[in-house]
Amino acid sequence: MPNVTYISYKGETTTIDVPLGTTVMENAIKNGIDGIVAECGGAMMCATCHVYVDPAFVDLLDPIGEEQDEMLDATAAERKPNSRLSCQIHMKPQLAGLIVRMPDRQT
Amino acid sequence: MQPGVVIVGGGQAGLEAAAALRTQGYEGAVTLVCEEAHAPYQRPPLSKDFLTGKQEADSVFLRALAYYEKQRIDLILGERATEINRGAKLVHLAGGGAIGYAQLILALGARNRTLPVLGAENAVYLRSLDEAVTLKQRLAEARHGVVVIGGGFIGLEVAAAARAAGKPVTVIEAAPRLMARAVSPVLSNFFLDVHRAQGAEILLNTSVTEVHPDAVILSDGRPVGADLIVAGIGVVPYVELAREAGLEVNDGIMVDEFLRTVDPDIFAIGDCADHPNAFAGGRARLESVQNAVDQAKCVARVITGNAAPYRDVPWFWTDQYEIRFQMAGLSGSHDHSVIRGSIPDRKFSAFYFKQGQLLAVDSVNRFGDHITARKMLAAGTPLTPEQAADEAFDLKKLAAAQSAG
Numbered sequence: 001m002p003n004v005t006y007i008s009y010k011g012e013t014t015t016i017d018v019p020l021g022t023t024v025m026e027n028a029i030k031n032g033i034d035g036i037v038a039e040c041g042g043a044m045m046c047a048t049c050h051v052y053v054d055p056a057f058v059d060l061l062d063p064i065g066e067e068q069d070e071m072l073d074a075t076a077a078e079r080k081p082n083s084r085l086s087c088q089i090h091m092k093p094q095l096a097g098l099i100v101r102m103p104d105r106q107t
Numbered sequence: 108m109q110p111g112v113v114i115v116g117g118g119q120a121g122l123e124a125a126a127a128l129r130t131q132g133y134e135g136a137v138t139l140v141c142e143e144a145h146a147p148y149q150r151p152p153l154s155k156d157f158l159t160g161k162q163e164a165d166s167v168f169l170r171a172l173a174y175y176e177k178q179r180i181d182l183i184l185g186e187r188a189t190e191i192n193r194g195a196k197l198v199h200l201a202g203g204g205a206i207g208y209a210q211l212i213l214a215l216g217a218r219n220r221t222l223p224v225l226g227a228e229n230a231v232y233l234r235s236l237d238e239a240v241t242l243k244q245r246l247a248e249a250r251h252g253v254v255v256i257g258g259g260f261i262g263l264e265v266a267a268a269a270r271a272a273g274k275p276v277t278v279i280e281a282a283p284r285l286m287a288r289a290v291s292p293v294l295s296n297f298f299l300d301v302h303r304a305q306g307a308e309i310l311l312n313t314s315v316t317e318v319h320p321d322a323v324i325l326s327d328g329r330p331v332g333a334d335l336i337v338a339g340i341g342v343v344p345y346v347e348l349a350r351e352a353g354l355e356v357n358d359g360i361m362v363d364e365f366l367r368t369v370d371p372d373i374f375a376i377g378d379c380a381d382h383p384n385a386f387a388g389g390r391a392r393l394e395s396v397q398n399a400v401d402q403a404k405c406v407a408r409v410i411t412g413n414a415a416p417y418r419d420v421p422w423f424w425t426d427q428y429e430i431r432f433q434m435a436g437l438s439g440s441h442d443h444s445v446i447r448g449s450i451p452d453r454k455f456s457a458f459y460f461k462q463g464q465l466l467a468v469d470s471v472n473r474f475g476d477h478i479t480a481r482k483m484l485a486a487g488t489p490l491t492p493e494q495a496a497d498e499a500f501d502l503k504k505l506a507a508a509q510s511a512g
Contacts, residue, residue, distance in 0.1 A: 022166075032171040039123070039400045041149040041167070044474075045424050045433070046400075067431070070474040073503075074481070107404070 002096035008035045009104045018091045024100060025049040025087035035102030042087035044068065048106040049086040050075040054099035058082050061089065077103030108136055110207035112410060113198050115188045115348070116214035117141025119149065120377025120399035122169050124212050127407035129178045138181040138206055140188055140198070145236055146172060151396060153239035154264040155426045159271055164240065191352035193370055210410050213349060213360060213368075213375040214403070217342035217394065222256065226318035230338040233261055245335045249274050254323050254333040256315050258285040260425045261339035263298065266307050267427040269335075276307040277331050279323070281314040288341075289423075291438055293457055294469050297450060298427065305428055342394060344379040357381050359392040364416035366406045374409070376402035386421050386437045386467075386484070397422045420484045422477075433477040436467030436484045445496040448473055456480070458495035465490045475503065482506040 001017040028036040037048035148167040156162035190199040219232040253269040258280030284295035317324040344359040355361040359381035377399040384391035401419035441459035448455030456476040459467040468480035488509040
């Protein structure tokens with residue numbers, strides 16, 4: 001099973017196995033990883049599951065849809081080119097070993 | 108152990124209050140009393156992606172069990188609070204125990220309103236995870252037809268899921284239009300067209316006088332056969348615990364702008380809280396994720412000594428078929444509205460004004476308008492109806508200029 005490494009704002013690193021097709025957000029919640037909040041549960045209403053995707057993986061992600069693009073303008077922490085909502089990152093084989101960094105705040 | 112914060116109610120408001128207390132540095136004991144046997148979970152997907160099969164039951168939980176342990180949140184499942192002893196500052200539990208509190212947060216939620224007619228027990232309701240599991244199963248088995256009583260958000264989401272599964276659907280609504288309590292006539296008519304275009308039969312100005320296991324009887328005497336009858340006719344807040352403790356109760360449990368009841372150590376949040384709301388122009392009781400989460404954060408700030416009044420912009424959403432409908436603000440008292448975008452193209456927003464002030468924005472597949480509206484409503488950005496209706500006018504720029512200034 002592919003894994004994903006979550007790095008907190010303070011530098012804490014957690015690597016977990018992530019089933020194909022599930023999202024980076026839901027695996028963070030299920031595994032109790034701090035720093036991803038997901039108030040709306042992945043409905044793209046809240047922008048509290050914001051992550052910075054490691055540059056090595058950015059080109060492997062699906063293109064940002066219109067809805068995610070608008071939501072990323074509403075994140076609490078600064079939006080950067082590698083900003084994504086982790087509820088919109090679905091695990092696929094090419095993303096094995098994905099690294100995401102959490103911002104200093106989600107709300 | 109010193110008494111800490113006791114939260115009664117394991118819905119999203121209760122869970123978020125516990126989480127916010129820890130995020131905001133509260134060190135005392137935190138106890139979360141949940142009546143259901145399940146750990147806190149999200150309700151919105153139960154009538155949306157869970158019902159349509161896009162989301163599994165195990166992905167609706169708000170936190171992993173390990174989270175509660177790590178954060179020292181004492182999660183009590185399958186237990187009901189039966190009485191508040193305000194003098195002794197104790198919450199009594201149905202199981203016989205009692206928990207002392209320094210502060211008590213009532214996040215009691217609401218129960219489904221039941222049909223006041225003969226045979227009401229033949230209808231299926233949807234609020235809890237267990238009810239959602241049952242409904243999903245019954246929906247899969249339904250062959251002849253599904254009757255949905257109530258054309259509100261829950262009823263229409265269920266109707267959309269049933270149509271998506273290819274089931275014949277009849278929606279019965281007593282009011283002259285859909286979602287009448289929450290949206291304006293232009294949106295009611297839009298969704299009426301959408302549902303009819305998808306093949307759902309929608310009966311307005313119609314009520315049900317009897318519910319049988321395989322049919323309902325309409326107010327005009329006509330029967331409608333079905334092998335699944337779902338009722339979504341609103342909710343009633345849980346207020347009994349508060350009322351019996353001598354707290355003030357109106358539409359819900361009465362609280363001030365800091366979400367405090369008349370007892371300074373008892374708070375109420377979420378669906379059960381009747382609170383002053385600037386966006387309602389008076390008092391309101393809101394049933395939404397936004398209200399649950401933001402009131403939870405507000406009460407945690409009050410308890411940790413950083414009190415600020417509850418002033419968050421209301422927002423809400425519903426998914427029906429391929430339509431994403433997002434609401435910002437509360438449109439109820441508007442005196443003027445304009446449309447931005449195209450209703451036939453199913454990409455538009457309705458901007459609502461009261462005495463020239465922006466009050467609320469309803470957006471159909473217009474994500475940018477929704478986010479911008481939330482920013483403008485929070486900042487009080489001046490906007491004229493002419494600007495709102497003019498697609499050439501840059502709303503985002505206006506909102507950004509206001510927040511920068």
